[in-house]
Amino acid sequence: MDDEAVRLAGLTRHYGPVRAVDGIDLSIARGSTVALLGPNGAGKTTTISILLGLAPADAGTVSLLGGTPAEAVRAGLVGAMLQGAGFVPGATVTDLVELARALYPHPLDADRILRLAGLTGLATRRVDRLSGGEAQRARFAFALAGQPDLLVLDEPTAALDVEGREAFWTAIRRYADDGHTVLFSTHHLHEADEYADRVVVLAAGRVVADGTPAQVRALAGARTVTFDLADGAVDGLEQLPAVRSVRVRGDRVVLITEDADATVLALAAGRGFRGLEVAAPGLEAAFRALTSTGTEH
Numbered sequence: 001m002d003d004e005a006v007r008l009a010g011l012t013r014h015y016g017p018v019r020a021v022d023g024i025d026l027s028i029a030r031g032s033t034v035a036l037l038g039p040n041g042a043g044k045t046t047t048i049s050i051l052l053g054l055a056p057a058d059a060g061t062v063s064l065l066g067g068t069p070a071e072a073v074r075a076g077l078v079g080a081m082l083q084g085a086g087f088v089p090g091a092t093v094t095d096l097v098e099l100a101r102a103l104y105p106h107p108l109d110a111d112r113i114l115r116l117a118g119l120t121g122l123a124t125r126r127v128d129r130l131s132g133g134e135a136q137r138a139r140f141a142f143a144l145a146g147q148p149d150l151l152v153l154d155e156p157t158a159a160l161d162v163e164g165r166e167a168f169w170t171a172i173r174r175y176a177d178d179g180h181t182v183l184f185s186t187h188h189l190h191e192a193d194e195y196a197d198r199v200v201v202l203a204a205g206r207v208v209a210d211g212t213p214a215q216v217r218a219l220a221g222a223r224t225v226t227f228d229l230a231d232g233a234v235d236g237l238e239q240l241p242a243v244r245s246v247r248v249r250g251d252r253v254v255l256i257t258e259d260a261d262a263t264v265l266a267l268a269a270g271r272g273f274r275g276l277e278v279a280a281p282g283l284e285a286a287f288r289a290l291t292s293t294g295t296e297h
């Protein structure tokens, strides 16, 4: 059996001048839980839509569980929870669950679906009368119903309160522990860190970091150290401890470091400088800077 659940190659999608997805290559192993982490507009939803066969790509290919997205969906191998997906008005939660079960060859038991999604007490409630968080749980129930090999969740916890989030992640963990593949998108580093075994960071339609939660957390802790060089000598700056990138603009130097204290101490021991500033560049800027390695003048 193919051990890849998802393979994206050279995926590209433009909206006019906007490069929503800009050449994404990604392979996801079966059984893994992968977070797509990125700020607003990073391209998460577009990537997920193309991956599921819901939107076309301008270029590139998608393979899901060894087939095309349409084949994988038709075979009932994929379940998805999309942002703001609508419901049939007037249907109850149970109707929704039964509809979802009817679409798949090996659905979960209806009671189990309701329990996993935290909807047992709301089984007879009309879906158009659910709160935002409850509706999100109903979308989760729909995604889970067919017991899909691959579960794709676009910002699944967006409308959930703290309790709802905890229950949701407990259910996801249980599902992933049964050997299923889970791909979810999020804005929140802590969610990616805590619940994924691999974190893929997107910014401006590109993969800018890809690693274990610990690796991505280390990158997220990066700082910029900015200063004017007293003697103008830029040689050796990239050798300072913990430095990941060096940018020089005239006399002004911007270092990205994973340990600002160590970098500044070594800098101070070796050379003169003025106007030192240390700042947290924010996740996106840190990831971008860290992925453009080396010295830039």
Ligand SMILES: Nc1ncnc2c1ncn2[C@@H]1O[C@H](COP(=O)(O)OP(=O)(O)OP(=O)(O)O)[C@@H](O)[C@H]1O
Pocket: 015, 018, 019, 020, 021, 038, 039, 040, 041, 042, 043, 044, 045, 046, 047, 187
């Ligand atoms: N239908 C569309 N028409 C025009 N531009 C679009 C369309 N859909 C997305 N975009 C643009 O493509 C880029 C990527 O959007 P996308 O929704 O994929 O990002 P995202 O990472 O999911 O963001 P968010 O976290 O805000 O949902 C953004 O600049 C967005 O404005």
